[in-house]
Amino acid sequence: MQYSNYLAQMAALIKQNPSITVREIAAQLKFADSKSVYYWLEKGNIRGINEFKRLVLGEESALPSPFSVEIGGKAHYLVCLPLFSWNPRQKKPMGEWFYLHSHPQPQGLFAISVGTNEYSPWFLANDVLIICEAAVPEKGQWMLFKTEQRFLIGKVIDGHVLEPNTLQHYPATLTRVGVIITQHRRY
Numbered sequence: 001m002q003y004s005n006y007l008a009q010m011a012a013l014i015k016q017n018p019s020i021t022v023r024e025i026a027a028q029l030k031f032a033d034s035k036s037v038y039y040w041l042e043k044g045n046i047r048g049i050n051e052f053k054r055l056v057l058g059e060e061s062a063l064p065s066p067f068s069v070e071i072g073g074k075a076h077y078l079v080c081l082p083l084f085s086w087n088p089r090q091k092k093p094m095g096e097w098f099y100l101h102s103h104p105q106p107q108g109l110f111a112i113s114v115g116t117n118e119y120s121p122w123f124l125a126n127d128v129l130i131i132c133e134a135a136v137p138e139k140g141q142w143m144l145f146k147t148e149q150r151f152l153i154g155k156v157i158d159g160h161v162l163e164p165n166t167l168q169h170y171p172a173t174l175t176r177v178g179v180i181i182t183q184h185r186r187y
Contacts, residue, residue: 006040011056012082012093016110016133018057022049028091057105069100077104081130086115088146097128099182108134108178112144112151119153122164128184135179145174153180 006029013025026034037049046052067078079101082093097111114127122142123129131144137156145152145161154161154170161170 007044007046007052009092010037010040010052012096012110014053014056015105015107016082018053018107025049030091057107068104071100074102076100076102079104079106079109081109081111083111083113083128085113086151088148088151097130099130108132109181115151119164123153123183124185126186128186129180130182130184131178132181133178135181137179142180144177144180145170146177147174151177 009029010025013020013028017024022034022037025037026032029037031037041048041052046055068075069078070076077100079099081097081099083095083097084090085094093110094113099109099111101109109130109132112129112131114123114125114129117125129144137143139156139158141156143154143156143161145154152170152174153164154174155164156162161174162168163170
């Protein structure tokens with residue numbers, strides 16, 4: 001794999017979790033130890049993890065200003081989000097998803113490709129969901145949860161999370177991933 005791919009994967013992890021540690025990055029990328037993270041940063045002429053985080057998250061980017069459009073009188077920026085598969089064991093992004101957002105460098109957002117028709121007609125295989133990890137769920141919102149083996153989608157109603165097809169309550173022990181803020185369906 002080329003070093004730019006490792007840097008892109010590290011940047012995606014930092015965008016998803018800005019407080020991620022070097023050890024966590026190394027574990028996500030399946031490096032033998034944390035020194036490998038520093039090795040790839042050095043190969044990219046970056047002097048340490050803090051400088052890299054500033055480049056990825058900072059207001060002043062080394063990259064040209066992002067593409068923006070005005071929608072309803074408000075600027076929206078084309079941002080690149082890490083795109084994950086439907087397998088919760090897969091820690092590396094399988095690609096990128098471009099998304100229009102009201103902030104040029106949003107944090108805590110990622111995209112995930114639905115891998116099942118279990119939630120039809122609301123969600124179909126290959127739909128791409130934009131997930132916000134930091135959003136507080138409101139009544140009637142769709143959320144993404146996970147177990148060790150799979151992802152689950154539920155709807156928040158009266159403080160409970162319901163399975164959309166059977167309207168049964170999900171157990172309270174599920175791990176919350178985030179709120180589904182947008183859904184994209186490709187035909």
